[in-house]
Amino acid sequence: MNDTLPGAALLLDGRRDDEPTLGLAHDALVEGLAAGGWAVDDWRLRDDKIAWCAGCFKCWTTTPGMCAHHDDGREVAERWVRSDLIVFLTPVTFGGYSSELKKALDHVIPILLPYLRKRGEDTHHPQRYERERDLLVVGTVPAGQPDSAGARTFRRLVERNTLNMEPPRWATGVLEEGAGEWEVRVAVDALLAKVGVAPARDAVGVTTAQDKCDSDREGAVA
Numbered sequence: 001m002n003d004t005l006p007g008a009a010l011l012l013d014g015r016r017d018d019e020p021t022l023g024l025a026h027d028a029l030v031e032g033l034a035a036g037g038w039a040v041d042d043w044r045l046r047d048d049k050i051a052w053c054a055g056c057f058k059c060w061t062t063t064p065g066m067c068a069h070h071d072d073g074r075e076v077a078e079r080w081v082r083s084d085l086i087v088f089l090t091p092v093t094f095g096g097y098s099s100e101l102k103k104a105l106d107h108v109i110p111i112l113l114p115y116l117r118k119r120g121e122d123t124h125h126p127q128r129y130e131r132e133r134d135l136l137v138v139g140t141v142p143a144g145q146p147d148s149a150g151a152r153t154f155r156r157l158v159e160r161n162t163l164n165m166e167p168p169r170w171a172t173g174v175l176e177e178g179a180g181e182w183e184v185r186v187a188v189d190a191l192l193a194k195v196g197v198a199p200a201r202d203a204v205g206v207t208t209a210q211d212k213c214d215s216d217r218e219g220a221v222a
Helices: 021-034 073-082 101-108 149-165 181-194
Strands: 008-013 039-044 085-090 115-119 123-124 132-142 172-178
Touching: 008 101, 008 172, 021 039, 021 132, 021 172, 021 181, 085 101, 085 115, 115 172, 123 149, 132 149, 132 181, 149 172
Parallel strands: 008 039, 008 085, 085 132, 132 172
Antiparallel strands: 115 123
């Protein structure tokens, strides 16, 4: 677990367009983190040039810990390892991440070491660096589909990704497109609380966040 909070948060904004619910979630995340005293690196990925991973693995063999290709994708691992909390913001796309977010996540490979170790019934690449960071993932699905096959696959994908990322704490929530501002803020605040962020903003009149978000989807909390 991180010893000192608040800290530095990296928000990987995977929006492909200005979908309103994701916009509300983005603002709630940034404002909630800032209110809690966090330094927020708010990265709108679509504004930068990040190529698809070439799969060359030179980040393991030639330039260990760094992408060998010179575009903005090289910054992903660098900004990732300086953070105490990683936040993904994305439309749920065929049960996965948006193309913008997926391109960025493929550039996180350098933070892992090339060899494998067995953990339980699985084999995984160990972390290159000792610093740990929590993970928060917020996705959106069409209205009326919070428990659709795509939403369930998305939650499962995040859960499996945590096996490689090894966050001490993690949480994921799925919001429906068309959700109102207050509903989104309640959901986001509940998710932030699960990764140790206590936003310093008034929640008077809110009875429970359980009804507003997928708040039972959480990783191990130390």
